[in-house]
Amino acid sequence: MKNVLVTGGAGYIGSVVARYLEDKGYNPIYCDNLSTGNIWAVPDHFYREDIKNTPRIVEILQKHDIDGVLHFAAYSQVGESVSNPGKYYSNNVGGTLSLLNAMTEAGCSKLVFSSTAAVYGNPLHIPITEEHPLQPVNPYGKSKYFVEEMIRDYADTFNISAVIFRYFNAAGTYKERGEWHDPETHLIPNIYRACQNDKPFYLFGTDYETHDGTCIRDFINVEDLASAHYLGLQQLSQETGVEIFNLGTGKGNSVKEVVEEAKRFLPHPIKIKVKPPRSGDPPILVADYSRAKKLLGWTPQKNLTDSIRECFEYLGKRFAHLSSR
Ligand SMILES: NC(=O)c1ccc[n+]([C@@H]2O[C@H](COP(=O)([O-])OP(=O)(O)OC[C@H]3O[C@@H](n4cnc5c(N)ncnc54)[C@H](O)[C@@H]3O)[C@@H](O)[C@H]2O)c1
Known part of the structure; x- marks a missing residue:
């Protein structure tokens, strides 16, 4: 070994x-x-x-x-x-x-x-x-x-x-290991945290040059x-x-699209508040992963929906664990 x-x-x-x-x-x-x-x-x-x-x-x-x-x-x-x-x-x-x-x-x-x-x-x-x-x-x-x-x-x-x-x-997660930061700065866990804590979810920038005005990322x-x-x-x-x-996956999703997808898995509705764009956030980041595919034989298997579902299940369990103490 x-x-x-x-x-x-x-x-x-x-x-x-x-x-x-x-x-x-x-x-x-x-x-x-x-x-x-x-x-x-x-x-x-x-x-x-x-x-x-x-x-x-x-x-x-x-x-x-x-x-x-x-x-x-x-x-x-x-x-x-x-x-x-x-x-x-x-x-x-x-x-x-x-x-x-x-x-x-x-x-x-x-x-x-x-x-x-x-x-x-x-x-x-x-x-x-x-x-x-x-x-x-x-x-x-x-x-x-x-x-x-x-x-x-x-x-x-x-x-x-x-x-x-x-x-x-x-x-996403793997075998009971997932994302738990304090403070959390990442989009998907922050959607869940906003819902869990009954706080607004802050959406930074709606005037980017993208199809719906929000940033596009590759999850x-x-x-x-x-x-x-x-x-x-x-x-x-x-x-x-x-x-x-x-x-990366080679596929981008806008912040609005991620929020819409996430809503399917949230326990209750969230309030969205639009904030000005953050400095240094490029409008679009999407990977070309063909090099990893060619030389390592690597191809991503999971999609955005898998990642959102896994993340929310994980956070749900962690919050339940914390409130039971
Ligand atoms: N999360 C992402 O989407 C993402 C994207 C691109 C790159 N990365 C990179 O991947 C790596 C892991 O990211 P993550 O999201 O798991 O971050 P994380 O903060 O969850 O993990 C980083 C870990 O490093 C430890 N650490 C920091 N400085 C240390 C030091 N000097 N000595 C010993 N331990 C130290 C922290 O305690 C923490 O456990 C980082 O290098 C990050 O820059 C992450």
């Missing part, structure tokens, strides 16, 4: 991918400082540790004879990155630098990194291919872009092989993200160098 280190394993996508890999015969070792993650999302083999603590990460890598690292640990709120860029550069760039140094020292040479569609900035064409120019428009996107560059340099110098995944909008189910990570790990066993893949 291969041991893999999952940084950010108490967070949404990290906890899901770790669980999926467990089902595929891997042994995930979790590392998370719990800054935005949840202690109840991780089972055994959990280290409450910050990836910036290089000597400690070296120890963990060596102790468990780690075969590969899946690196999810990061801050990821666009708005916060604009108001507090240092927090993002310190954690996302500084944290990854520490991790890369620890990997080099421990002789661990395989990395899967969670990047984002935010590295593209305002798209020049849709769907977005990996060759699209990288022009991030906020510190979050820039921090991920800098990390991608660092990974290329470490790969060249230290023979690290890496897969970089640029996720579009993650949604990729988190189980599909997990299967890509599994295939990415196989790829790392065969190849060296850096490979980059978009992970």
Whole structure:
């Protein structure tokens, strides 16, 4: 059984991918400082540790004879990155630098990194291919872009092989693991939270140049993200160098369309309040995932409806659990 280190394993996508890999015969070792993650999302083999603590990460890598690292640990709120860029550069760039140094020292040479569609900035064409120019428009996107560059340099110098995944909008659940952030900034859970808390749902911007005036996003189910990570790990066993893949469905849905679909699964109606557009929100982000399809044999299996239904079931259970305490 291969041991893999999952940084950010108490967070949404990290906890899901770790669980999926467990089902595929891997042994995930979790590392998370719990800054935005949840202690109840991780089972055994959990280290409450910050990836910036290089000597400690070296120890963990060596102790468990780690075969590969899946690196999810990061801050990821666009708005916060604009108001507090240092927090993002310190954690996302500084944290990854520490991790890369620890990997080099421990002789661990395989990395899967969670990047984002935010590295593209305002798209020049849709769907977005990996060759699209990288022009991030906020510190979050820039921090991920800098990390991608660092990974290329470490790969060249230290023979690290890496897969970089640029996720579009993650949604849905896998085996009782799902999305629970405080504050929550993502669309689908926020629709449910507004309904649950009997608060208005805020819709940011209705004058975008799209068919209904609201932003269009590509919602990729988190189980599909997990299967890509599994295939990415196989790829790392065969190849060296850096490979980059978009992970999305190739299909966009507007915010209004998502709200309409979500209404079918909500326990009661929601009030919608229109707010001005948020700065740095591009009108349309849709992935071209043909590279992942061709080279990894990856095709997403789930659709928006699956993701909404799974997310709402998960949140329903969590709120019921909290109110029963
Ligand atoms: N959720 C999305 O739609 C999405 C889209 C594109 C990219 N991403 C990227 O995917 C990754 C996971 O996203 P998520 O939605 O699961 O976020 P998340 O906040 O749920 O998970 C991130 C985890 O990393 C941990 N962490 C942060 N800094 C750390 C540090 N210095 N040391 C140790 N642990 C640390 C947090 O406590 C948290 O558990 C992030 O890198 C994010 O940028 C997410």
